[in-house]
Amino acid sequence: MQVIDKTSDTPWLSMRHVQRTVVFMRSLGLDVDAILSRVGILPDRLEDGESKVLLVDFERLLENL
Numbered sequence: 001m002q003v004i005d006k007t008s009d010t011p012w013l014s015m016r017h018v019q020r021t022v023v024f025m026r027s028l029g030l031d032v033d034a035i036l037s038r039v040g041i042l043p044d045r046l047e048d049g050e051s052k053v054l055l056v057d058f059e060r061l062l063e064n065l
Contacts, residue, residue, distance in 0.1 A: 011055035018046060018053050021061060028065075035064045 018041060025032050036043065039060040045051050 012052045013055055013058055014049070015046065015051045015053055016049045018058060018061065019049060021058075022046065025065065030064065035061065039064075 022032050022036070025035065033043070036046065039057055041053060041057060041061065045053075
């Protein structure tokens with residue numbers, strides 16, 4: 001996963017949105033660890049609610065619902 005420059009024009013969002021989505025995906029019984037690996041979101045980054053994720057990575061996560 002890329003390090004995100006918050007001043008760039010690249011769309012990003014808070015990792016907190018990803019955290020909430022992961023909770024929902026687990027409630028559906030999905031293999032979240034495998035999905036996160038495929039979309040490039042590392043577990044250690046997921047734990048940091050203050051980090052950012054590229055919007056495109058979040059969209060790829062949502063495609064697995």
